Amino acid sequence: MGVVSVFSLTRTVAGLAVGAMLLSGCGSSLDESGGSKAAGDQSAGAVKVGLLVPLSGVYAPIGEDLRAGFQLYLDQHNGKLGQRKVDLVTADEGEGPQTGVPAAQKLVTQDQVSAVAGVVNSATALGLRDFFDESKKPLLIANAGADDITGARKSEYVWRTSFSNGDVSAALGPAVAEEVKGKVYLIAADYAAGKEMVAGFRKTFEAAGGKVAGEKYTPFGKTQDFQPYLSAIRKSGADAVFAFYAGAEAVNFVKQYKQFGLAGKTQLYGTGFLTEGGALAAQGTAAVGVKTSLHYSTELDSATNKKFVDAYQKAAKKPPTVYAVQGYDTAAVLDKALAEASGDSGDALVKALAKVGSIDSPRGAWKFDADQNAEQQFYLREVKSSGGTAVNTVVGELD
Amino acid sequence: MATHLVSVLNGLAMGSLLFAIALGLSLVFGMMDVLNLAHGAVYLVGAYVAVALVADGAGVAAFVLAVLAAAVAGAVLGGLLAALTRATTHHLDQALLTLGVALVVAEALSLAFGNDVHSIAAPEPVGGGVTVLGETYPVYRLLVIGFGIVLALAVYVLVERSPLGSVIRATVADRAMVAALGINTGRVLVGVFAAGAALAAVGGVLAGPILGAQPGLDEKVLLLALVVVVIGGLGSVRGALLGAVLIGQVQALGTALLPEYASFLVFAAMALVLLLRPAGLLPARTGVPA
Numbered sequence: 082m083g084v085v086s087v088f089s090l091t092r093t094v095a096g097l098a099v100g101a102m103l104l105s106g107c108g109s110s111l112d113e114s115g116g117s118k119a120a121g122d123q124s125a126g127a128v129k130v131g132l133l134v135p136l137s138g139v140y141a142p143i144g145e146d147l148r149a150g151f152q153l154y155l156d157q158h159n160g161k162l163g164q165r166k167v168d169l170v171t172a173d174e175g176e177g178p179q180t181g182v183p184a185a186q187k188l189v190t191q192d193q194v195s196a197v198a199g200v201v202n203s204a205t206a207l208g209l210r211d212f213f214d215e216s217k218k219p220l221l222i223a224n225a226g227a228d229d230i231t232g233a234r235k236s237e238y239v240w241r242t243s244f245s246n247g248d249v250s251a252a253l254g255p256a257v258a259e260e261v262k263g264k265v266y267l268i269a270a271d272y273a274a275g276k277e278m279v280a281g282f283r284k285t286f287e288a289a290g291g292k293v294a295g296e297k298y299t300p301f302g303k304t305q306d307f308q309p310y311l312s313a314i315r316k317s318g319a320d321a322v323f324a325f326y327a328g329a330e331a332v333n334f335v336k337q338y339k340q341f342g343l344a345g346k347t348q349l350y351g352t353g354f355l356t357e358g359g360a361l362a363a364q365g366t367a368a369v370g371v372k373t374s375l376h377y378s379t380e381l382d383s384a385t386n387k388k389f390v391d392a393y394q395k396a397a398k399k400p401p402t403v404y405a406v407q408g409y410d411t412a413a414v415l416d417k418a419l420a421e422a423s424g425d426s427g428d429a430l431v432k433a434l435a436k437v438g439s440i441d442s443p444r445g446a447w448k449f450d451a452d453q454n455a456e457q458q459f460y461l462r463e464v465k466s467s468g469g470t471a472v473n474t475v476v477g478e479l480d
Numbered sequence: 481m482a483t484h485l486v487s488v489l490n491g492l493a494m495g496s497l498l499f500a501i502a503l504g505l506s507l508v509f510g511m512m513d514v515l516n517l518a519h520g521a522v523y524l525v526g527a528y529v530a531v532a533l534v535a536d537g538a539g540v541a542a543f544v545l546a547v548l549a550a551a552v553a554g555a556v557l558g559g560l561l562a563a564l565t566r567a568t569t570h571h572l573d574q575a576l577l578t579l580g581v582a583l584v585v586a587e588a589l590s591l592a593f594g595n596d597v598h599s600i601a602a603p604e605p606v607g608g609g610v611t612v613l614g615e616t617y618p619v620y621r622l623l624v625i626g627f628g629i630v631l632a633l634a635v636y637v638l639v640e641r642s643p644l645g646s647v648i649r650a651t652v653a654d655r656a657m658v659a660a661l662g663i664n665t666g667r668v669l670v671g672v673f674a675a676g677a678a679l680a681a682v683g684g685v686l687a688g689p690i691l692g693a694q695p696g697l698d699e700k701v702l703l704l705a706l707v708v709v710v711i712g713g714l715g716s717v718r719g720a721l722l723g724a725v726l727i728g729q730v731q732a733l734g735t736a737l738l739p740e741y742a743s744f745l746v747f748a749a750m751a752l753v754l755l756l757r758p759a760g761l762l763p764a765r766t767g768v769p770a
Contacts, residue, residue, distance in 0.1 A: 139696055141595040271743075300743035305691050305700070308490045309736035312483045315615065329597045329694045336599060336692075342609050342616025359596035363692065365536055 127166045128419060131188035133199035134223075134408075138176035139302075139328060140201045142359050143404045147199060147223055149397045150408025154416070157392065162412065163419025170194055174205060181205030182212070189218055195425045196221060198411045203227035203273060206239075213238045217427040219418075219434060223411040224404060228277050231454035238427060240434055240453045242411045244376055246274050247281030249352045250325065252459035252479040253374035254285030257350050263320030264294035265350075268310060270326055271298035278325035278352055286323075294319035304330060307337045315343065322347055327354040332363045339367040348372065353473070356464050358402035361471055368464040368471050376457045377403040377444040378473040389443035401443075410442045482613040487736040488729065489612065493621040495728025496628020497690070500683040501701060502708035503635065503720045504558070504676015510652045510715015510764050512669050514565045517578040520702025521585040522557050522677045526550035526684025527693035528589050531598045534688070543603040543685075550681040557585075558677025562670040582698065590695045600688030620689050627686065631679075632721050639717050648672060652715040652764045680705075707746055711753045713760025722761055 132151060134144035148171065160167055170192045172184040181202060188194050189212075197213070198221040200206045206225035213220040214236040222230060222239065226246040230239060257265060267283065269275030275298060283293065294317045299310055314322055322343070326334045335355065338344050344367070353375025354360075356368050379390055379400050389409065393401040414437055421433035439448045447457035462473040505519045533546040561581065565574045601607065602620035609616040639645040650658045651668050659665045684693075691697065704727065712723025727746060734745040741748075753761060 141695075142597075145595070297739060299739075303700075303743050306490065306494060306731065309487055309732060309739065309742075312486060312615065312736060313739070316483055329692065329697075332597045332599055332692055332694075340609060340616075340618040340620075363597045363599040365599070365601075 126164075127168055128162065128425060129168045129170060129192065129194045130162070130415065131185070131192060131194035131197040131199075132169055132171045133174050133181065133185050133188060133197055134171070135174040135176065135181075135201050136171075137173055138180075140174070140176060142328075143201050143224060144174065144199075146358065146402045146404035147201070147408035147411075149393070150401065150405035150410075151198065151223075151412045152408075153393055153396050153405075154409045154412035156396070158416065162416040163422070165419055174199065174201060177202055178205045178208035182208045185209050185220075186212060189213075189216055194218075195427075196415065196430055198415065199223050199408075200225045203230065206230050207234060210234055210236055210239060219427055219430045221411050221414065223407045226274055226277070228281075231452040235452055237431055237453075240414070240449060242414055242455055243407045244457075245454055246277035246352075247284075248454075249374055249376070249459065250278040250282035250323075251285045253323070253350060253352070253461070254282050254287075254291065255289040256374075256461055256479055257282075257321065257323065258286050258289035258291035261291070261321040261348065264292045264318070265321045265323055266294045266314045266317055266319035267296040267323050268314070269298055269324065270301040270304075270330055272301040275301065275325050279323070282323050299330075302330070305333055307334050308341060311337060311341045311343060314347065315341075319347060322349050324349060324351040324355060326351070327357075328360060331355045331360040335360075335364045335371060336367045344370060353377075353403060353462060356462075356471075356473060358404065361464065361473070365471055366466050366469075369466050371464045372476070373462050373464075373473070374459050374479055375403055375462060375473075376447075376455075376459050377406045378460055378462050378475050380462075380472055380474050381443065381445070381460070382475070383443070383445065385441060386443040403444075406443050410440055410444070410447075413440055413442065482615065484733065484736060485613055486615050486617060487732045489617065489625070490621065491729035491732030492628070492725070493624045493690070493728070494731055495725040496624050496631070497683055497687045498704060498708050498727055499628055499721050499724035500631055500686065501680050502705040502712070502724055503717065504673075504679050505705050506709045506712065506720040507648070507652070507672050507715060507717070508676050509709060511648070511655070511672060512562075512565070513571065514574050515571070515578070516561060516565070516673075516677075517575055517702065518557075518561055518582040518585065519578075519677070519680055519705060520698035520700075521582040521589075522554050522680045523684040523687075523701045524589060524693065524698040525553055525557065525585065526681030527600070527688050527691075527697065528593055528598075528684075529553055529681070530600045530685040530688040531593060531693050534600050534603075534685075536601045537604055538601065540603045540605060546685050547682055550685045551678040554678035554681025555674040557681070558674035559670055561677065562673035566666075566669075582702075586695065586698055593693075595695055597692060597694040599692040600685075602689035624686060624690075635717055649764070704746070707750045709760075710750055711760060713757075713763030715764035716760070716762050719760055719762035719764070726761075 134147045135141050136144050172188050174181040188197050196219040200222050201224045203225040206222050220239045222241040224243045226244055228245045228247045231241050267279050269279045349371045351373045353373040355373055356371050417437040418430055418433040421436055422429045439446045445458045447455050450456040459479040461476040461479050463476050464471050465474045508514055508516050529550040530546045534542050606619040609618050651665050655665050708723035708727050712719030730745050730749045735742040
């Protein structure tokens with residue numbers, strides 16, 4: 082029977098693979114909310130915009146926030162961008178390029194949108210670069226952080242309203258070098274973003290005289306138990322830790338950091354994604370004391386931000402995240418560019434994008450730099466408990 | 481050295497959870513020849529039961545209530561799955577059927593609880609840490625190890641030393657013969673299916689303070705449980721125990737000693753076992769020649 086069962090297991094696994102392929106095949110064609118009234122809606126003045134965000138898979142929470150931010154801006158401006166009625170076509174980016182790239186191609190070729198905004202996954206963003214470059218349509222990246230998007234692989238049609246990985250962590254380096262007397266241990270998820278975050282931090286941290294105790298990458302998406310790594314950190318004698326994780330891994334890492342008694346003894350630093358949105362809500366008070374760098378916090382003390390937080394809270398029934406702000410700002414950028422542009426062609430829009438100038442955002446004023454990446458202020462944040470809920474208080478500005 | 485001993489301890493905690501989760505999968509597979517791919521989804525149901533019932537700073541009572549509620553939910557789901565899979569005897573059909581159930585359950589959970597990551601607090605009195613060999617170790621994980629030991633003993637007595645256990649073992653070995661003796665094997669099968677699913681759901685609650693609850697966790701847990709079953713041998717309680725403890729140690733100690741290979745270690749262990757002992761380390765004794 083043992084042998085028989087092994088055979089049946091093999092057959093079953095083969096069946097599973099087929100099932101999985103079928104499923105991933107359908108994924109991209111689902112969720113075409115708004116796509117039904119495709120053509121025929123080209124009335125004078127209306128402009129079609131594609132929103133490509135993950136509505137399924139592990140990045141769905143980020144996608145929901147991006148969409149809510151974008152939608153809030155639209156609602157606040159009577160559904161218009163640049164005084165023109167917007168026909169928003171949403172497509173599901175899914176988890177990776179295998180779903181994201183076809184969805185974007187559908188938006189451009191079938192729905193004939195004038196510009197596409199969104200994109201959470203960096204691999205999807207890089208996979209789309211050539212397509213948008215060749216079809217001469219503007220792509221506004223509202224999250225994906227790979228350095229190359231506005232670096233080695235930049236295109237005049239690709240604009241980023243969010244951040245590049247290396248910049249977020251590089252901003253933190255000098256501050257940590259100043260605060261920590263001893264050595265710092267670097268740990269991150271083992272994928273492109275993790276490597277870029279650590280490299281960006283390490284560069285400015287060491288330049289400012291900081292010493293590294295060790296560097297470790299944990300299997301991405303497969304690590305649930307961080308105890309072996311936490312023991313290694315303890316053994317290294319590090320005085321502080323710099324970490325990059327997001328989502329479920331961020332929750333487990335920060336909670337276990339506390340459970341295994343490192344919190345309070347070894348200061349934990351990270352990029353803001355470690356303690357953002359849903360992750361912070363799940364970590365709760367275990368995250369208190371964690372210091373991070375990011376270009377936004379709900380606690381930023383500005384009139385623009387307060388108004389935004391109130392409006393978002395009312396619309397989405399939860400506090401905004403950095404992702405919501407990025408969605409909101411992407412709509413703001415499109416608003417300015419469409420008002421400026423002479424016509425709907427990709428080239429006219431790109432010319433207008435170059436002239437949008439400073440964006441008055443909840444995160445503070447920012448503008449596009451020469452690489453078409455967001456040039457912005459980063460903040461040092463510390464998680465504090467405010468009436469039982471953990472919030473990212475702003476400690477200061479990073480330069 | 482002390483660091484590695486803590487890793488061993490941690491491996492035991494993970495092993496205890498894996499044993500609770502994989503046991504049902506192994507017995508159902510061994511007995512009914514049904515590969516229940518919804519097993520991970522049942523686990524996730526347990527985890528979300530804990531999300532719903534255990535608030536931050538909740539006491540032991542809420543946690544025990546969550547365990548009981550999860551056990552009931554798991555048993556009901558298991559009973560349903562048993563009924564569903566009896567509709568067809570074809571392996572691939574059964575696998576696809578349970579995979580479909582798994583997808584529906586996962587999607588329903590995602591609709592009900594959102595796509596955000598949820599964490600579950602350990603009950604207040606055991607939420608802290610104790611010093612073990614110079615390192616802080618969470619008390620809760622020590623309790624999980626204790627639970628694993630109690631569960632292993634209870635299941636051993638039930639399956640190996642009780643009249644009911646002998647019926648279960650006989651059904652694994654030769655279902656037709658047991659039926660010929662006038663025992664309703666259908667009821668035995670449903671019972672084992674329900675009990676196994678209940679254990680998986682309870683595992684979801686108990687693993688909550690360690691692994692949390694989020695979409696996609698069901699697949700990770702199912703994969704680990706499958707590895708445990710393949711390593712231990714199908715339909716065997718001792719095999720599931722050995723496989724779970726082994727995988728727990730490979731994950732904890734292996735990662736501590738060979739961090740560069742952390743993502744391969746579990747599957748390397750499985751490949752090694754499949755090469756040397758294709759039927760698993762401790763397969764169930766069977767009356768039907770393979």
